[in-house]
Amino acid sequence: MSHFRGGIIMWEPTENRNEVRITFRVSWRRDYSSHTQCDASTKDIHDLIGSGTGNMECLDGCGSTARIGTMQFYCTDFSEDENWTSGENTLTYTFPETSDQWYQIGFKGNAWIGAIIDRQGGNWILRTTASLVKRNDTGKINSSPKSVMQPIVKDLVFNLHMILSDTVKMKEFQEDPEMLLDLMYRIAKGYQNSPDLRLTWLQNMASKHSERSNHAEAAHCCCHAAALIAEYLNMIEDKPYLPVGCVDYQKITLNVLEESAVSDDVVSPDEEGICTGKYFTESGLVGLMEQAASSFTMAGMYEAVNLVYKILIPIHEAHNECKKLAQIHQKLHDAFQNVTLQEGKRIFGTYFRVGFYGHKFGDLDGEEFIYKEPAITKLPEISHRLESFYGDRFGEEFIHIVKDSNTVERDKLDQNKAYIQITYVEPYFDLYEKRNKTTYFEQNYNIKRFMYATPFTLDGRAHGELVEQYKRKTILTTLQTFPYIKTRLSVISREQVILLPIEAAIEDIQKKTKELDVATKGYDTKILQMVLQGCIGTTVNQGPVEVAIVFLKEVIQKPDQITKHHNKLRLCFKDFLKKGYDALHKNKNLIKHDQKEYQRELERNYHEIKEKLNPLISSKATTMKRSKHHRRTNRESPTKQKSIV
Template sequence: MSLLEIIQALRNFTINSRKTKILPYNTSSTRNSKLREQSVEVLRDLLASHDSDIRYTNFRSRISSIYLPLLSIVMDNYHRLYKGADGWENLTNTFDRNTEVRRSVVIKEGSDGSLEIDDEESRYDQILGPASTRNLLICFLWVLKNIDPMLIKHWWSTLSISRLNLFLNVLDLCVACFEYKGKRNLMNQLSGASVATSKNSNNMKDQLANAILSGVGTAKERLQRRRQQSQDPAAGGSLRWGKTVWQAAAEYTENSSMADVRAWACASLYLLMRQNYEIGQNFARVKVQVTVALSSIVAGSTKSFNEHHLRRSLKTLILYAEGDDDMYQTSFPEQVKELAINLHRILLDTVKMKSFQNDHEMLMDLMYRISKGYQTSPDLRLTWLQNMAKQHNEKDHYTESAMCLTHAAALVAEYLYMLDGSQHLPVGCVTFQKISPNMLEESAISDDVINPDEEGIATSRLFTESGLIGLLEQAAPMFRESQLYEAAAEIYKLVIPLYEHRRKNHSLESVYNKLSDCYKSLAKKGDRRFLGSYFRVGFYGFWFGDLHMKEFIYKEEALMKLSEFSLKLENLYSEQLGSEKVEIIKDSNEVDTSKLDGGKAYIQVTYVEPYFEDWELKKRLTVFDKSFNIRRFSFSTPFTPGGKAHGELHNQWMKRTVLTTEKSFPYVKRRLEVIRTDTVKLKPLEVAILNMESKIHELKAVLNRTPCDSKLLQMQLQGGIATAVNQGPFAIAKCFLEDVPLPEQGYLHHKLKVCFKEFTKRCQEALERNEELIGEEQYDYQRELVKNFKNFQSQLQPMVSTQKKMSHSKKAR
C-alpha cells in the first residue's frame, strides 16, 4: 500500500447507511472501518521501519517531511479521534465497535434468511477505535519529533488561529493518551473493564430471557421456575439462571416451528457464543451448556424433535460465523462449525438408535459416536459409557463391558486428578495406559475442557474417590470372566492404593485374595486359553448406507468358524434388507465394484489372524500378549503366475494382506474400521516357510490342550511325518533344500532349515505324548508312527545339515 493510498483511506471517513446487517457483518460501513484500521496500522509499521533502519539515521528529517500532510489529516479529523469519558481511558476499558453496536438492536429476518437490525448507534462507525487513535497519534508525534525545525516553523506560520488551537488540542490528546497515571489507576481501569463486560453479558441474557417468557412451552416454564429459585441467595441463582437461558436458546434454535423465533434464537445464541469468545478466546463453557441442553431435549421429548428445523438452525449458525468479517482471521468460525456438526451428529445418531435395536454392532457404533460427541462433557460421556457396558453385559460380551467400565474409570481418574492430585490417586488416564493405549482417549487436554471445579462440570456421584473404586471393582470381575486375568490384576493394583489410603483393611484383604486368584488361574491355564477369533468384513452396496465400501475387523467368540460367522451376518442383513438382496462373497480377492449388481448388498467375509513383526514376537510371548492390544491383522491369498490359485510348490506364490484398525482390540465395541491396508507378495520359498511355521503352531496348540486330544495329535503326526504326502513337510524340504548348493543358500534357506529342526523337535514330543495317551490296542499304530518318523528324520537330515552340504561342495570342487 503506497503513502497516497494510506492518506486517501484516512480521508474516507464515511457512513453508508443507518440500516445495517449485523449477522453476517458484511456492510460497507464495516469494510470502511476495517480499511481505516488497516491503513493506520500500515502507516505505523512503515514509520517504525524507518525509525529502526540504521541507513536512515541521518535522513529522518527529510523522510518525516514526506509525511507532513499527516499532521493536517489528524487535525481535520480531530473530532473523530477516540477521547473516552475523561479525555482518555485505558484500552482495556473499551469494547470494540461491534460490541457497542450489539447493545441495542431490533432483530428482523430478511428475505435472504439473514438478520437485519435497526442500528441506533451507527454514529460509532464515525469514531476511530482506541487502538487506531493511539497508533495515529504515535505517527503524529513521530513526524513532529523528526521533522526539520525550520520547516515546522514555516508550516505553523501558515496556520490560522483556529487551526493552531486545533493543533494544540491534538497535542493535549497526546498527553492524555500517553501520560502514565500510576499502577493503582491502571488496576482500577482493568477492574472497570471486567464490570462492563459482565453488565453487557447480563443485558443480553435479560433480552433473551424476556423473549422466552413472552412465548409458551417448556422453556418458559423452566425459566419461570429458575427465576423463582434465583431469588434465594443460597440457591446459586445467577449461575443457574444463565444456564437456563442457554438451554432455552438452544431449545428454540432446534425445536420451534416458527421461523421468526428460530431466527431470533439463532442470532441470540450466536451473539452469546461470540461474546464469550471475545472475552477469553474460547467459548468452551458455552459448548458444554448447549450440548447438554440439546441432549436433554432429545432424550426427554423425541416426539417433538424436528430434524429439519435443527439442520436449518445449525446451518444458520455456521453461515453467521462464516460471514462475520471481524472474526474471519480467528479460530471462532471453525469452532462454531465444529460445534454445529458435532450437535447434528449426536442428535441424528440418538434418533437412529431406535432403528438398530436388533443390530448390536451398529447400535454400539451409534452409542460410541454419541459418547465421543460428549467428550468435553464428562457427565454425559460417563453416562453413555455405562450404557454401552450394560448393553455388552446383556449379550455376554464381558471383555467389551469391562473395557467400557475401565474407560469410565479412566475418565473419573482424569478429573479427580485435576481437582485433587493426591499421590494415592491414579495420575489421570495415563496410569490406565498400562491396560490399554486406548485409555488416552479420556485425556482432558483439549482447549474445550472445562475445569471440574466450575459449577455443573463433573457433578455425578461417580466423580468421587468412591465412584472410582466402584467402577474398578465392577470392571475386574468382567475381565476375569473373559479369562483376561492379566488385565484384572492390573485393575486390582489400581484399587489397592485407594484402599490403603482409606485404611480399609477388610477391603484390602478381599482385593489381595482376588489378585491371588488371578495369578492362580494364570498358573493353571496359562497358554491354554482361546481369547477370540477375528474376521474381516467388507460391505458393498448402497443398501448399507454409511457402511458402503467400508471394511471392518469383527471380534467374535473363540473358535468360531468362518462358515458360522458368515451365516450369522447373512441372517442379520437378510432380515433387515431382504434375503433376495443379500449375497456373501466367499473368496478373499479384491472386490471389483464395477462388476457388482447395484441392486444387491454384498458382504465379503474373511478369516484373519493377529499380525506381528519379528521384533514384536520377541516381546509378545504369551497368549494374552498376542490377543490384547492388537490392531494389525493379516490374511493370505494363494496365486500362481499362470492365474490359478494353486500350483506346484516351486510355482506357488502368495499375497499377504495386512490390515490396520483405528483402535486396538479389545475395545468398547466389537468391530473396528480398517484405516490402512498393506499388501506384500511372498515368493515360493517364503510361502514354504510360512507353511512350516503354521504346522509348528498347530502342533503346539494340540500339545498345549488340556486334556490333550489323542485323535487330533495322531492326525497332525500322520500328516507331518509321512514322506509320501504331496506338498507335505518332506516335499517342501525336497523342493527347496535338496539340490541347492551351500554357496547359493541365503537367509531364507537358513530360516527354512530352522523351521524343520523345530518341527522335528515338536513331532518327537508329540510321539512321546501319544504313547502316554494310547491303550494297548494302538501299540502297533504307535510303532508305525515311530518308524515313519525315523524314516522322515533320516531323509531330512542331509538336507538340513550344513556339514553334509559343505563336504558335498568340497567334492564338487
C-alpha cells in the same frame, strides 16, 4: 411417526409502516413426503418445495389468527443417509395497526422428533415476537438477531445434530449389534466435552456388552469411565494414592488416553453442573474398577485383573482397608492360578475382516472393518449372521457374499446389489514384537495389526504345484487396539507382502512347528494328539516330505544354487523334527494303556518322515556335496564356503 426436525424464525422491518420481512429456516424428515424430497438438482434449479407443510401465522396481535404465508422453502441442505432436508424462505407481511404494536409470529404443528422430547409426535409451536415500536435512543425499530453462525457455533450445532441423528438410528439397528454399538460410541464421543453425559453412555455401552457376553469390552468401558473420573479427581486434589488421570491406565489399554482432559477448558471442576454425578468420587472410581476386574475375570483375561488391582491396592492401603486388601489378594491368587491351570486352553476371540460394497450400505459403502467375534467362531457363522441381517434389511436377492479374499473390483459390481466380503484374519507381529510378546495373553491383548494370506500363481490360478505357489500377505492396521469399547474397528491402512514359493513353504513348516510346540507345553491330551495327527499322521506325512523334495532335493546336487532360503527351510525341518519328537514324548507320558498302539503308529510315522527328510536336510550331506564341488573347481573362497554352510 415424527417428521418435523426444527427451525428458526427471524424478522426485520422494511421502510414501509408496519411491514416486516420474515425469514425462516426449517428442517423436515426427507422422506416425509414428495414435497420434502431434496437432491442436488433441486438445489440447483432453486424451486420452492414443502407444499402442504403448513403456514406461517400471526398468532397474537392481529385480532385473530391470520395467515402470513405458506411454509414452502428453497432447499439449501439435505442428507440421504441421515434422512433430512433443510431450507429457507422469506415472506413479507403488513401487520394491522394496534396500540402496543406487539405481534407474535409462528408456525405450529405436531410430529416433533422423538429424540428431542419424550412425547414423539407431540404438538409444538415455533414462534417469535416482533415489536414495531421505535426505540427512544435511536428512533428505529428493533429487529430479531440474525442466525449467521460462527464456525465454532456451527461445530456445536453439527455435533448436536449428529448426536440426535445417531440416537434416532439406534431404534433402527437394534438387531445389528455392531452398528448399534458404533452409534452408542459416536454418541459418547459427541459428549467428549460433557463428562457426565459421556460417563452415562460409557456405562450404557458396558451394559450392552455384558448382555451379549462381551466381557472384555464391558471391562474396557468401565476402565475408560474410571479413567475419566480419575482425570477429574486429579484436578480437584492431588492425592498420591489415586491414579494420576489416564496415564496410570495405559498398561490396561493404550486407548484410554481418549479420556484425557486436554485442558481446563474441557473439564473444569469449578464449573457448575459439571462432574456432579455420584460416580465422580473416589468410591465411584473404586466401584467401576471392581466392575472392570469382574468383567476381565469372566472374559478369562486374568493378567488384566492384576493390572486393575495395581491401581486399586494403593487406594485401599491408604485407608487401611485390610478386609478389602485380603479379598483382592485372594482374587489375584485365583487369577494367577487360572493362568497356570488354563495354559494352552484360553481363546479370547476370533477376528475377521469385513468389507462392505454398494450404495445400499450408505455410510458403510467401501469401508472395511476388523470384527472381533466370540472364540472359535467359524467363517460360515459370521457369514450367515451378516447375510441374514442385511438380507432382511435389503432383500435376500440383493445380498451377495464375496467368498474369496482377492481385491474387490468395484467397477465390475452390480450397482443394484450389496456385497459383503468376509475374510478370516490373525494378529500379526513383526519379529521384534514376537520377541516381546511371548505369552498367549500378550499376543492377543493391545493388538491392532492383522493379516490374511491369499494364494496365487503367476498364471492367474489360485492354486498350483508347490514350486509355483506364491502367497500374498495383506497386513491391516486398525485405528485403535483390541480389546476396545466396541467389537469392530475401522481399518486405517494396509500393506502387502509377496512371498516366493519357497518362502511360503517355510512359513507353512514354521506354522506346523509352532502348533506342535504350543500343544506340547499344554496339558490337553486331545489337543496334543490332534496336532500330532495333523503334522505326522499317515494321511498328511507326504506334506512335509513333498516340500523338502521339491525345494531341496535338486539343489543339494548343485551347491552353487543354494540360497539363504534353502538353508532356512532346512533349519525349519530340523526344528520341526525336534518339536515332533518332544510332542511324541509328551504324549507317551500322558496316554493310558488303551492308546499305546496309537502311540506306536505315530512313532512309526515320525521315523518314516525323519528317514526321508534326513538326506535332504543334514549338514553332512550338503557339506560332502559342496566339498567335492570345491575340490573340482578350487575357486570358492573360504568366506563363501562358510556362508553356504
